[in-house]
């Protein structure tokens with residue numbers, strides 16, 4: 001049991017709801033392993049109380065915190081500085097106090113690219129297809145641009161949301177030069193061109209484990225060396241990734257993204273390397289026993 005004293009420094013996560021967040025488990029596991037005098041706490045904060053909560057955090061000396069639904073966008077106006085990555089995503093998931101004010105970034109991008117970076121490939125001639133155009137898809141697009149992907153196709157089912165998604169990048173040529181948006185009907189003709197297929201929809205997530213965002217027949221259309229990446233981490237694997245593995249494709253689930261975004265946040269707060277294995281293992285234990 002960690003001994004909390006008057007000197008223990010506070011980290012945490014704000015959101016509503018925040019009760020089911022896995023971040024306290026992995027962050028406190030890393031904190032314990034490092035033996036640093038910090039504690040990471042979930043703070044339920046309603047939309048209407050966000051500004052007051054941040055002011056309160058400053059007063060009581062919170063060192064940094066993660067942000068989850070519904071504050072990832074609205075917090076941006078309350079920060080004194082936002083990194084270019086977070087500006088591109090349009091959302092902040094990690095905040096720290098830099099002496100003069102709160103600074104925010106988005107470590108989902110780092111989390112998403114981590115398993116792809118490990119492959120040490122040149123992505124410049126490659127094509128990605130991204131299923132979904134919600135919040136996570138935005139971090140994925142920024143990550144794919146950072147990795148240097150040649151083209152990125154977004155699949156969405158709602159015309160207005162697709163148009164809005166595309167238009168928010170209008171002043172970012174680094175993104176618009178890669179990006180095309182499509183309806184799901186286009187998938188059969190796009191899939192044979194893809195080197196990477198990413199699911200950012202919640203289709204297939206527990207408890208709807210028998211659902212897949214693409215059929216086994218469509219997975220057959222992918223190249224034999226294509227990669228299937230599902231942002232979902234429960235179940236592991238999802239039906240989508242099972243289809244991909246059955247086809248002999250490389251399959252990546254969302255656990256590593258979750259671990260790596262958390263590790264990147266903790267590194268910012270502690271300014272030292274963090275034990276990623278411990279974080280990964282604590283999450284696996286929490287999720288799968």
Ligand code: NAP
Pocket residue numbers: 108111131132133134135136137156157158161200201202203205231232233254255257258259261
């Ligand atoms: P979101 O903002 O609500 O976006 C969800 C997207 O999926 C939207 O484009 C939505 O389309 C689409 N969608 C939802 N249901 C669909 C269906 N039945 N058929 C087709 N499209 C559907 O959610 P998010 O924050 O991006 O999160 C998406 C998923 O990523 C969740 O499963 C979440 O757990 C996961 N995630 C994982 C990590 C990680 O660290 N591994 C991080 C972030 C998110 P409409 O807008 O048309 O409904």
